[in-house]
Amino acid sequence: MLISNNILLNLACAITAIISNCLFKYSIEKNNFFWQGSILRLMEDLIRLLLLPSMWVGISFFILSNVLWIIIVSSQKMGLAYPLHIGLCFVFILLSSFFIFKENFMLSHFIGISLIVSGIIIISISGS
Numbered sequence: 826m827l828i829s830n831n832i833l834l835n836l837a838c839a840i841t842a843i844i845s846n847c848l849f850k851y852s853i854e855k856n857n858f859f860w861q862g863s864i865l866r867l868m869e870d871l872i873r874l875l876l877l878p879s880m881w882v883g884i885s886f887f888i889l890s891n892v893l894w895i896i897i898v899s900s901q902k903m904g905l906a907y908p909l910h911i912g913l914c915f916v917f918i919l920l921s922s923f924f925i926f927k928e929n930f931m932l933s934h935f936i937g938i939s940l941i942v943s944g945i946i947i948i949s950i951s952g953s
Contacts, residue, residue: 831901831906832909835897835909838910841887842886844886845885854926909948916941
């Protein structure tokens with residue numbers, strides 16, 4: 826049962842990390858924020874972004890994700906937890922970029938996700 830709890834904790838951490846990143850991207854796109862080569866302009870844009878509720882919700886999810894990560898690294902083997910976390914994040918970010926932001930999803934993405942999910946399963950089984 827310990828592995829199931831570990832996987833659920835890693836899953837929660839990955840999902841909160843992806844939610845925060847999606848909220849950041851949404852906020853950035855909503856405000857036409859992009860690097861224009863000027864530090865002063867960057868500071869103005871960052872202040873504008875911090876006025877958005879979606880940024881604060883994203884920051885909250887970012888903090889929650891890091892709290893969950895602290896719990897994970899204090900209770901799990903780093904060699905198992907980190908690949909699991911990165912793999913889950915990679916899968917979820919590809920899926921959210923496709924479904925939420927309507928980005929292209931190519932065959933190579935599908936193959937990559939399949940390999941990552943296979944690797945997550947193998948690591949989870951061998952870690953027991």
